[in-house]
Amino acid sequence: MARAVSPRRMILTTLAAWTVALIIFFPVLWMILTSFKTEASAVASPPELLGASWTLENYVEVWARSDYPRFFWNSVVIAVGSTLLGLVIAIPSAWAMAFVPGKRTKDLLMWMLSTKMMPAVAVMVPIYLLFLQFGLLDTRIGLVLVLMLMNLPILIWMLYTYFKEIPAEILEAARMDGASLWNEILYVLTPMAIPGIASTMLLNIILAWNEAFWTIVLTTTKAAPLSAFIASFSAPQGLFYAKLSAASAMAILPILILGWFSQKQLVRGLTFGAVK
Amino acid sequence: MSTHSTRLAARFMVAPSVLVLFIWMIVPLAMTAYFSFRLYRLLSPDRTGWVGFNNYVWFFNSPDFWLALTNTLLLVGGVLVITVVLGILIALLIDQPVKGQGVLRILVIAPFFVMPPVAASIWENLFMHPQNGLFAALARGLGGQPILFLEQHPLPSVIGIVAWEWLPFATLIFVTALQSLSSEQLEAAEMDGAGALSRFRYIILPHMTRAVTVVILIQTIFLLGIFGEIFTTTQGGPGSASTTLPYMIFKQAIVAKDIGRAAAGGIIAVILANIVAYFLMRGIGRHLDA
Numbered sequence: 001m002a003r004a005v006s007p008r009r010m011i012l013t014t015l016a017a018w019t020v021a022l023i024i025f026f027p028v029l030w031m032i033l034t035s036f037k038t039e040a041s042a043v044a045s046p047p048e049l050l051g052a053s054w055t056l057e058n059y060v061e062v063w064a065r066s067d068y069p070r071f072f073w074n075s076v077v078i079a080v081g082s083t084l085l086g087l088v089i090a091i092p093s094a095w096a097m098a099f100v101p102g103k104r105t106k107d108l109l110m111w112m113l114s115t116k117m118m119p120a121v122a123v124m125v126p127i128y129l130l131f132l133q134f135g136l137l138d139t140r141i142g143l144v145l146v147l148m149l150m151n152l153p154i155l156i157w158m159l160y161t162y163f164k165e166i167p168a169e170i171l172e173a174a175r176m177d178g179a180s181l182w183n184e185i186l187y188v189l190t191p192m193a194i195p196g197i198a199s200t201m202l203l204n205i206i207l208a209w210n211e212a213f214w215t216i217v218l219t220t221t222k223a224a225p226l227s228a229f230i231a232s233f234s235a236p237q238g239l240f241y242a243k244l245s246a247a248s249a250m251a252i253l254p255i256l257i258l259g260w261f262s263q264k265q266l267v268r269g270l271t272f273g274a275v276k
Numbered sequence: 277m278s279t280h281s282t283r284l285a286a287r288f289m290v291a292p293s294v295l296v297l298f299i300w301m302i303v304p305l306a307m308t309a310y311f312s313f314r315l316y317r318l319l320s321p322d323r324t325g326w327v328g329f330n331n332y333v334w335f336f337n338s339p340d341f342w343l344a345l346t347n348t349l350l351l352v353g354g355v356l357v358i359t360v361v362l363g364i365l366i367a368l369l370i371d372q373p374v375k376g377q378g379v380l381r382i383l384v385i386a387p388f389f390v391m392p393p394v395a396a397s398i399w400e401n402l403f404m405h406p407q408n409g410l411f412a413a414l415a416r417g418l419g420g421q422p423i424l425f426l427e428q429h430p431l432p433s434v435i436g437i438v439a440w441e442w443l444p445f446a447t448l449i450f451v452t453a454l455q456s457l458s459s460e461q462l463e464a465a466e467m468d469g470a471g472a473l474s475r476f477r478y479i480i481l482p483h484m485t486r487a488v489t490v491v492i493l494i495q496t497i498f499l500l501g502i503f504g505e506i507f508t509t510t511q512g513g514p515g516s517a518s519t520t521l522p523y524m525i526f527k528q529a530i531v532a533k534d535i536g537r538a539a540a541g542g543i544i545a546v547i548l549a550n551i552v553a554y555f556l557m558r559g560i561g562r563h564l565d566a
Contacts, residue, residue: 266448
């Protein structure tokens, strides 16, 4: 909707838009600022900004805690692991549904989507008991499995919409030239599909990293990722604001960066391709 | 076209995902249904047996259940209204030609990437805390009393936090929708003397219907399961003032350790989700090109 506007109007809308954007972003900004203050400065009243005493100590201390690097590492393993495992299952399915659609493909896709609508609490008890039975409680492999299953419908849907955009003529041409099914996948499809697979992967890592139901229910200490750790950070009563902020900042930073790269894909992925 | 062997191969490729999703859905659900008719308390493991619909009756007789149900609907409805209305307004604003649009969008989208426990903890400690929060400092600076957000207004506070997290999502989708609006149409309307309001009412809003539907549908799916924000801030309290249905079921299972009742609650949640899903799928089915 880009239209020519007068310079005066441009200045006014710029001012208004930036004000709104800064208000929305302010809580994150304030948390980051707090993470660089001393504990005393973090809870000072009235709030300190320019006169605050700044320090890097919080980051050093949080990272030096015996457990913080472990929570961080758990987050990485669970997010990346569940995404990779999900892709292994989702790519063939999405490929088959996009290129060899049958009569029931649409129903199948809608059914997969409907599994997303099952409330997690409804299956919490059985999953907990099954995990207890099989010794999966508080293990990373257990969380990898559950988060993979939880996000599998989104993975398949997103890949499906990307694969659909690859022109079928190219495949037919390859077939005419005598390419076998596997050669077709390996040398024709894969190179064209890589951007879509990459965006899908990115979005899924974000979703898995931020997940905060199963991570809280199914872990205690050993396999707990950052989301479970921050959620159980017991009422700080103003004593650990700066450290809590530093721990939080490090928990969201990787995703903030990944997320900014994948804005467009985010819309597509979370609307199951309905808005592109 | 596709040969017999290609079709067969395609079936084999779809099979694993169908199989794991089917197991993931049916096994736990069947177990939940079974437990919901059993007496099953982790604190008294010796006493077990069939109890018919007793667990369900307990839920329906509990005042907390109706409160939790109301809270769930208020949470979903409140967040939807805030994010859709503000989302459209902000989308209209940042879709204008402004300086530094790239950075601007990055700032607006940021809250969506903040994990729920961190979002909740920022608001709880740095903003809403009655002694050390920024809002309290602001109130004192203006000579007033700090508002006890999470203590006296727990549900509106949680709604505010969740709305802040989801506002970027709505905004982003509305901006995407706005970009596909043809500028010729708007310019023609402008030349014909249509004011800003009627341009919004008769051109922009109808164009956005699909985006609004999609935002409502997708957000509802996620909002019905809101958990981390409540767990981090109010733990459903004070009392049950901010307990939603998912949180009530969680408390039955984890705190009261009553598996039977929690399971009955789970089945009730499934039925409710299905009612919502029925309308969602009807709405979303038209908007998805599968």
